[in-house]
Amino acid sequence: MNVLSEIMAQALHTPDAPAVVQLAADCTAPEAVALTYRQLVAQAQRLASVLIDDTPAAGQVGLVMGNSVEWVVADLASMLAARVEVPVPLAFSVDQARHLLQGCALVLVDEAGERTLDMWRCAGLRLSAAVRSVSVVNEPAPGRVSTPAACAATDSVIKVIHTSGTTSRPKGVKIRRDGLGALVEALWQRARRDDYQRYLVLVPLSLLIEQVTALYMPLTSGGAVLLPAPSLAPLGSPGVIAEDRLDLIRQARPTAMTLTPALVEAIARRVETLGAIERIEGLFGTPRLPLLAAGGGPVDVEVLLRLQRAGIDVFQGYGLSENSSVATWNFRGANRVGSVGQALPHVTLRLGADGELLLRSSSLFAGYTNEDPSSCALDDEGWLHTGDLARIDADGFVSIIGRKKTMxxxxxxxxxxxxxxxxxxxxxxxxxxxxxxxxxxxxxxxxxxxxxxxxxxxxxxxxxxxxxxxxxxxxxxxxxxxxxxxxxxxxxxxxxxxxxxxxxxxxxxxxxxxxxxx
Missing domain, CATH: 3.30.300.30 (ANL, C-terminal domain)
Structure with a gap:
């Protein structure tokens, strides 16, 4: 699958459907369609033209942005322009930001990004790259949606995702275009086409897993990306706890979410305060149970079982940026609580002699931009040594039992x-x-x-x-x-x-x- 081609095809098929929805800070206020598919493509094509004019071919473009409409446009524009996107988490330190941005030819910012960039500059950041502010206006977009030549490009690196290492210089994981497509295609074999009609963004879009589940799954199926009000910081931000977002979830009426372990636990605690009849609607604002995936860390089995007894299935998965994110996932009809599911269709697994989980897949990365003691090794046979200790049962369900280096x-x-x-x-x-x-x-x-x-x-x-x-x-x-x-x-x-x-x-x-x- 070519993710960009699929998004463009969806825009041709449903040009006036909502692509990005902006939620209001007031839970009682109506939501607003920020961009239709036609408008999203028009805005992205406009920005892509700027990237082509202002940056070298295959050059790096930094994204210093919050969870905004501008982020969605900039992400699609980077693909259209065939530039390498470098998302920079706003929570990074000035030293980490300096490391990420040093190779960028241009830096794109939204309002939150401008404030963060100013803070980093006050702390000593010096940029050689130009900075361009991106502002998205909800306006009519005349004309038909056209498929750009970039959709037919050969496989190449399209993103550099930085993950925490053991030093102040996060290691950069180079994500391939075809690897990303292979992953999204595999995920669609585990989900229904209507699952991602309303996906609620809860964690920073700078995280690869959220780009996959919040942008590419909805936008390849005609769904909408639901963005919380800009005043609501994402989970993981200082001072934000999971319980603070339960009212937002009910307001948003999502059909899919990817949950952090803390949010799974918060939902389990809220369930205990709700009666059986009102439980689903009281949590999610609709009688329909959303597709609830969980990852990023282990969730206690008893919490998952309590939710399951309450009629709420949470599908745990496992992944790492080196595999373009997800590698294993529980799903409807194959949900073994306590495990992180079976391998996705494009992934092959085995255990090393010491119990380390090894994987091969068509979504593996193209290497690191810099090495770190926490880097995963790729052996001569193409097996990625994940550094995670695991068990695999007779049915192929994987249980992660720890990290080799944290044991x-x-x-x-x-x-x-x-x-x-x-x-x-x-x-x-x-x-x-x-x-x-x-x-x-x-x-x-x-x-x-x-x-x-x-x-x-x-x-x-x-x-x-x-x-x-x-x-x-x-x-x-x-x-x-x-x-x-x-x-x-x-x-x-x-x-x-x-x-x-x-x-x-x-x-x-x-x-x-x-x-x-x-």
């Missing part, structure tokens, strides 16, 4: 996978996030980010009670460090996608000790 080996020689243990501890009322540690130590330790309004003594007692009931002695944390949620703590200890910054824990603990002594 904790205690001072007593016991192996503990931190990911699933952290997911378990997040079930304790008042616990929002957790990072466990204990490599070469006699006992496990943990930093727990707790609800700022909760009583730490109550949360500590709940953690102890939970551990006694559900965990073995090795996994119990006798002296957890409880930290009320704050922007500073979240920024230091977690990435924008909610992944723990494990390398920052020692310095964080030292700072906490110093403050106590002072």
């Amino acid at each position: 904790i080996i205690t001072g007593n020689g016991r192996n503990v996978s931190p990911e699933w243990l952290e997911a378990a501890y997040r079930q304790v009322p008042g616990v929002e996030q957790a990072i466990v540690y204990g490599d070469r130590q006699a006992f496990m330790g943990g930093v727990f980010i707790i609800d700022a309004q909760a009583d730490p003594a109550d949360v500590g007692a709940a953690i102890a009670a939970f551990a006694r009931t559900h965990l073995n002695e090795i996994e119990q944390i006798a002296q957890p460090l409880l930290i009320p949620r704050s922007e500073e703590a979240m920024r230091r200890l977690f990435t924008v996608t909610g992944r723990p910054r494990r390398d920052q824990v020692p310095a964080f603990l030292n700072d906490c000790t110093a403050r106590i002594r002072a």
Whole structure:
């Protein structure tokens, strides 16, 4: 599949259907069609002409944008112009932004991006690339939609997606045009054509998985991309918690969403407050249950089972940017709770001798822009060594049990996978996030980010009670460090996608000790 060709064909077929819908900040206010398919293509073609004139062939174009209509237009324009898109997360530091933008010939910004760029400049960022502000106007777009020559181009790198490494220089993953198409085509073999008619964007569009599920799945099937009000920061932003977006979900009436683990847990807690008759409509604003996918980290099995008993299926999946995102996924008729599903049709899996998950597929990346100790190896036979430890059952369902490089080996020689243990501890009322540690130590330790309004003594007692009931002695944390949620703590200890910054824990603990002594 050629994603660009499919979007253009959809615009020819339904030119006046909504492509991008802007939701209002006021839940009672009506939504607005920001762009029809005809308008989206016209705006993207106009911007593509600028990119062709102002940047070299196959040059890099930086996107410093929030979750805006402009982001959608800029993404499509980059494809039309055959330029390499470099999305820059607004939550990145100035050093990370400098690393991403240094190779760009042009930087595109929206209003949120301009504010962020100004902040980075004040912190010392110097750009050699020109900066162009993108502004989208909802206006009539006369004429027919035409298919550009770029749709027939040979396979090439179309994006560089930066993922967190072990240094301040995120590693750049080079995404191929044909690899992206292979992935989207495979996902459509696991979904219905009407699933993505209204997709609600909840996490930053700078994340590859959200580009795939929020843009390419809806726009290749005539669906609409639902954008929250610009005043609502995406999940993962400092100060934003999952419960804050439950009202938005009900307002938006989505037919599909990709959920973070924290949002799955928030929905499970809300379910308990709703009666059986009103449950689906109370959560999603419509009697129709949306297609709910989940990824980015493990979700506790008991949470998924509680939702399933309530009639709400959540389909966990697994992926990584090196495979253009998704590699395995549960789906209707094949949903094994606790697993991350079976391989997508274009993916082949096997386990290494040490239990590492290896995969081959037609959506693999074209290499890195820079190496990092966390980089995945691609061997001579084309197997990607993911770095994840897994089990594969007789039916092909995959369970991720940990990371090779994050596996904790205690001072007593016991192996503990931190990911699933952290997911378990997040079930304790008042616990929002957790990072466990204990490599070469006699006992496990943990930093727990707790609800700022909760009583730490109550949360500590709940953690102890939970551990006694559900965990073995090795996994119990006798002296957890409880930290009320704050922007500073979240920024230091977690990435924008909610992944723990494990390398920052020692310095964080030292700072906490110093403050106590002072």
